[in-house]
Amino acid sequence: LNAAPGRAPRQRIRFLPTPAPGGGGAVELVAASVPVLADHPLVRGPRFKKLKIGAGHRLDVKASGVFVLGIGHGNKLLTDLYNCHLTKVYTVGGLFGKATDDFSDTGNLIEKTTFDHITREKLERILAVIQGTNQKALLMYSNIDMKTQEAYELAVKGLIRPMGKSPPLITAIRCLQFALPEFQLEIHCLHETQQYLRKMVHEIGLELKSSAVCTQVRRIRDGVFTVDDALPRTRWNLQSIQEAIQNCQLRVETELEKTLA
Amino acid sequence: IQDGGGLRAVMAGLARRLLGRGLCVAAGPPSSRQLREAEEAAPVFQYAGKAAKRKDRVFVWGFSYSGALGIPSFVKPDAGWKKPRRIQPTPYRLETDEKISSAACGYGFTLLASNTRDITKVWGMGLNKDSQLGFQRSRRDQTKGYEYVLEPSPIPLPLEKPQQTRVLQVSCGRAHSLVLTDSEGVFTMGNNSYGQCGRKVVEDEIYSESHVIHQLKEFDSRVVQVVCGQDHSLFRTKKGTVYACGWGADGQTGLGHYNITSVPTKLHGDIAGVNIIQVSSYGDCCLAVSDEGDVFGWGNSEYLQLASVTETTQVNVPRHLPFKIGKVKEAACGGTGNVVLTEEGNVFVWGYGILGKGPNLIETAVPEMIPPSLFGWSDFSPDIRVAHVRCGLSQFAALTNRGELFVWGKNLRGCLGTGRMEDQYFPWRVTVPGEVVDVACGVDHMVSMVRSFT
Numbered sequence: 001l002n003a004a005p006g007r008a009p010r011q012r013i014r015f016l017p018t019p020a021p022g023g024g025g026a027v028e029l030v031a032a033s034v035p036v037l038a039d040h041p042l043v044r045g046p047r048f049k050k051l052k053i054g055a056g057h058r059l060d061v062k063a064s065g066v067f068v069l070g071i072g073h074g075n076k077l078l079t080d081l082y083n084c085h086l087t088k089v090y091t092v093g094g095l096f097g098k099a100t101d102d103f104s105d106t107g108n109l110i111e112k113t114t115f116d117h118i119t120r121e122k123l124e125r126i127l128a129v130i131q132g133t134n135q136k137a138l139l140m141y142s143n144i145d146m147k148t149q150e151a152y153e154l155a156v157k158g159l160i161r162p163m164g165k166s167p168p169l170i171t172a173i174r175c176l177q178f179a180l181p182e183f184q185l186e187i188h189c190l191h192e193t194q195q196y197l198r199k200m201v202h203e204i205g206l207e208l209k210s211s212a213v214c215t216q217v218r219r220i221r222d223g224v225f226t227v228d229d230a231l232p233r234t235r236w237n238l239q240s241i242q243e244a245i246q247n248c249q250l251r252v253e254t255e256l257e258k259t260l261a
Numbered sequence: 262i263q264d265g266g267g268l269r270a271v272m273a274g275l276a277r278r279l280l281g282r283g284l285c286v287a288a289g290p291p292s293s294r295q296l297r298e299a300e301e302a303a304p305v306f307q308y309a310g311k312a313a314k315r316k317d318r319v320f321v322w323g324f325s326y327s328g329a330l331g332i333p334s335f336v337k338p339d340a341g342w343k344k345p346r347r348i349q350p351t352p353y354r355l356e357t358d359e360k361i362s363s364a365a366c367g368y369g370f371t372l373l374a375s376n377t378r379d380i381t382k383v384w385g386m387g388l389n390k391d392s393q394l395g396f397q398r399s400r401r402d403q404t405k406g407y408e409y410v411l412e413p414s415p416i417p418l419p420l421e422k423p424q425q426t427r428v429l430q431v432s433c434g435r436a437h438s439l440v441l442t443d444s445e446g447v448f449t450m451g452n453n454s455y456g457q458c459g460r461k462v463v464e465d466e467i468y469s470e471s472h473v474i475h476q477l478k479e480f481d482s483r484v485v486q487v488v489c490g491q492d493h494s495l496f497r498t499k500k501g502t503v504y505a506c507g508w509g510a511d512g513q514t515g516l517g518h519y520n521i522t523s524v525p526t527k528l529h530g531d532i533a534g535v536n537i538i539q540v541s542s543y544g545d546c547c548l549a550v551s552d553e554g555d556v557f558g559w560g561n562s563e564y565l566q567l568a569s570v571t572e573t574t575q576v577n578v579p580r581h582l583p584f585k586i587g588k589v590k591e592a593a594c595g596g597t598g599n600v601v602l603t604e605e606g607n608v609f610v611w612g613y614g615i616l617g618k619g620p621n622l623i624e625t626a627v628p629e630m631i632p633p634s635l636f637g638w639s640d641f642s643p644d645i646r647v648a649h650v651r652c653g654l655s656q657f658a659a660l661t662n663r664g665e666l667f668v669w670g671k672n673l674r675g676c677l678g679t680g681r682m683e684d685q686y687f688p689w690r691v692t693v694p695g696e697v698v699d700v701a702c703g704v705d706h707m708v709s710m711v712r713s714f715t
Contacts, residue, residue, distance in 0.1 A: 097305075109300050114307040117715075125696065125714050128663050132637065136690050152619030152687045156632045158639060172641045188641075209309035209715050 001238060002046045009039035054078050057088065057222055060194040062104060065090070065219030066230045074245070077252060084259040085163055086223035087171050087188045092214060094201040096181040099211035103198035107213070115210045120178040126207050127173050127185070130200075134170040141166040161190060168192035170200070182215070224251045309715060316713040317360045319373065320352035320693055323706025324674040327369040329387035330706060331355050333411040348675035350682070352693045352709065357384070357413065361710055366653070366703025367433025367489070370394060373413055373708070374431040374440065382428040383440055384413035391436040391468040393451035406470040416440075418448055419474055433703075434489030436468075441487045446478035447496065455492045456523025457507030477525060480504060490542035490560075496525055501536030503528045503549060503579075511545040512577025513560035519577055530578035532557050543652055543702075544596035549579065554588030556601060557581050564597040564613035568626035584609075584628055595652035595670075601628065602659075606646030608636075614655055617669040620686045635688045636667055653702030659688060664696030666709065674705040 015029040037043060054075040056068030070078040096115035100107030141162040144151045154160045162169070172188040187197060198214040205212025220227050229248055231240050279285045291299070325335040326347055332355065335346040359375040370387025372394070385394030390408055395416040397407040407414075418440060420426050430441040437451030437458055449458035450473065456462050460475045477484075477496075486497040493507025493514055504525040505514040512519060515528045532549055535557070539550040545561035558567045559579045570580045587603040598612030609628035610616040616623075617631050636659060638645045649660040656670030656677055667688040668677045675682060678691045695711035 109303060112300075112303050112305045114305060114309075117309045117311045117313050122715050125664075128642075128665070129714070131642075132665050132690050133692055135637065136692065147620055147683065147686060149619040149621045155687055156634055158634055172639075174641070207714065209313070 001048050001051075006041070006047050007039075009035040012036050056081065058193070059219060060217065062106075063194040063217040063219065065217075066222045066225055066227060067219070068222050068225055071241075071245075077256070080256050080260060081223055081252070083163075084223065084255065085161060085190060086255070086259075087161075087190050088192070088219060088223070089221035090187045090189065090194075090197060091176065091216070091218045091220055092185045092187055092197050092201060093216035094183050094185065094204070094212045095215050096183070096205060096208075096210055096212050098213045099202065099205065100213050103195070103202040103214055105213045105215050111211055113210045115181055115208075118180065118208050118210060120175065122208055123175055123178065123183065123204070126204055127175060130170060130204075131173050137167075137169055138162065138171065141169070166191050168196045224248070224255050313715065315715065317698075318695060318711045318713060319355045319357050319361050319364070320695075320709045320711055321355045321371075321706065322349045322352050322678040323676040323703070325349055325706075327387050328409045328411040329366070329369055329371045329703065331371065331373075331386040331411070331413045336409075336411050348682075350675040350678070351680045352678055352691065355413070355708075363428070363430045364699070364701040364708045364710060365431045365433040365438070365489075366701045366706055366708055367393060367438060368435045368491075368654075368704050370410075370433060370438075371701075371703070371706070371708055372416075372431040372433055372438055372440075374428045376427050376429075378424055378427065380423050381415040382426075383416045383418060383431060385416050385438070386410045386413050388436075389469075391452040392471040392473070393433070393436055393438045395450050395474060396470065396472045408469065416450075418442075419476070420445055429485075430487060432487045432489040432494075434494070435491045437489065437492075437494070439487040439489055439494055441484060443483075446476055446480075447484055447487055448474050448476055449494070450474045452492075453523075455508035456521050457489075457492050457494050459494065459506050459523070459525050461523050462521065480525065481527070486540060488540050488542050488547075490547060491544050493542075494525070495540050495542055495547060497537055497540045497549075501538070501552070503532060503537055503540055509577065510575075511561040512575045513542065513545045513547055515547065515559040515577060515579050517578050519575070528559075528579055530557075530559070531581040532579045539591060541592050541594045541652070543594055543654060546594050546599065548592040548594050548599060548601075550589050550592050550601075554590070554604065555581060556584060556589050556592055558599075565624055565626040566594075566597075566599050566612050569611075586628055586630070591650055593650045593652035593657070595657065596654040598652070598655075598657070598670075600650045600652060600657050600659075602647055602650045606648075607631075607633065608647050608650060608659060610657070615670045615684055615686055617657060617687055631688065636661055637663070637665060637690075649699070651700055651702050653707065654704045656702060658700050658702050658707070660697055660700060664698070664712075666691045666693055666697040666700055668707075676703070676705045676707055678707060 011033045014034050016032050017027045018030045020026040020028045052072055054070040056078055059067045099111045139160055142160045169190045174186050176186050177184040194217045201212050201214040321330040359377050361373045362376040363374045365372045373384045389410050397410050397414055399405045399407050426442045426445050428442050432439045440448040452468050458475050459477045480498050482498045482500040484496050485499050488495040490513055496504040504527055506522045506525045509519050514522050516526055536552045537549045538552045541548050546566045547560045549557045557579045559576045562576055563574045567576050586609050589601045590604050591602040593600050597614045598616055600610045608631045611625050611628045613624040636647055646662045647659045648662045651658040659667045668691055669685045669688045672684050679689050693711055695713045698710045700709040
């Protein structure tokens, strides 16, 4: 960043003494526009000594996926995006047959159970109920008076979601893969933590009269940012970061306008 | 004593010798191999076998002081310091001995019926002031009967072959009830002051503590559905004909007059010759659905239920309702509002009251569709459909194909089961721990038959 060409130095009109054209030691003042010495790189030093980087929604140590960061002035956009309360999408991998103390497969084993009675149909039934109760909670926490016509119209469009603090809510959940003992779910949620998703996997195991641990939590979408926009480890260089910021700028602006207007 | 380094070497050597001989165990955090071995050696618990069946349950909610919920501890608590529970705002499990296949809610009482061949097939609870639950002999005084039945009590039916006949369906009205069997016709009990039990009206008859259960067999074919309105009864036969008896001042018997009928008589009008596949009634208005998807209505029309065909407020002959909403699969009548379900799974409401489209829609004579997104339909789950619709006196219920129950309407004494006491102006999910198979709506309580998830 420091090697890139910076701003041109400021110019100032100075009256510099130059020898008179007549000669003989007389000095006359000539106006000249000269660069200000204070802007010279050797005087000022490197332009960037540190960068302010802010983090968006938290991501666990054991989880992976899209992680949004803001650089410099982008940190202001981070607060605005947080206030939009957009949903995040995770793929969560689970394993039947074990229960551990921290709900993931690296924890201390608490119990082992059988799981041969579990079918995809039973799992989908449980997921439908989870979705149903969370839909109810969505409407309840969004602080709209249920008796108004406005509440009815928002409910029809499906646009109701809490725009303030609320407990973790799941807006949609479905089963992507099911191969005993492993299964994979896609979860759309709001205000959640990754540990809450692991606990959800554990509770699904309990509902099915067995037990389950979470093997993988991967965020594939955070508001407007998807996995395609995210930069992998190999592309953490200035060029890619600048391209990524430019690609997302328009989308972020439209989303902020739409929601916070 | 040697210096520090030497001492440590001696101790290490000692530890290695003792470990090697198996005389002591190494302390410290277990290695991954030890963890894996401990895990494999752990016992495996089985909570459900491969052939585990889903259990059938009954959930009740609403006003409990009449005993209609069937839980005595709500009315008479079993400990002195506990307070009686007037309203059960959320679904509460009712323990039953048998699997309940049919339930019906009347005005302050409930009937539960099972498809079994055992002697006890029907249980009743709630108000019994008109013997709508049969004669319930009091245990304290053998000559008297109970006025309020607080828990599901068997109703003795005078069956000829009690160990072969099965009860198919039950239905409850304001103060009378009907029980439909597969081979012995229809049994009626309760108030008969308008002939709604299908027998001759006896002047000054005392209905409380009465043993009378009347049997009706004279229909043109086997009766397949019985429906109770407020003070009248409707019978639908296998051939598609409809019979009615009871009070007719609003024309709800559909027989062409406004008098009482005490013998089930066949209906004509627009349904003559039409194969009717479903009838419904709860208040004073009646609806019938034919096999071709047409809707016919008769009875009270003060709340615009039949205003699409006539301006009169009482219709005493079945009239075809020319709605252009598609083929109708199921209809349900409430006190002031009606609801139909079409073959595509859309729900249409009309009438008066809280119809389910927000507080602005109070009355309409023409059916209005409730958007499917209110029943859980979305791009994420596009195959959700409404499978059944039911009506209470001023509330509606809809069951989806995923087993979710949606209710809306006036929340009289907590009968909606949402947990709140406010009226609900658009369909709202009721959280039931299971897949809802069927629901019966009453005036101020509801009963649902549920299958557990696993």
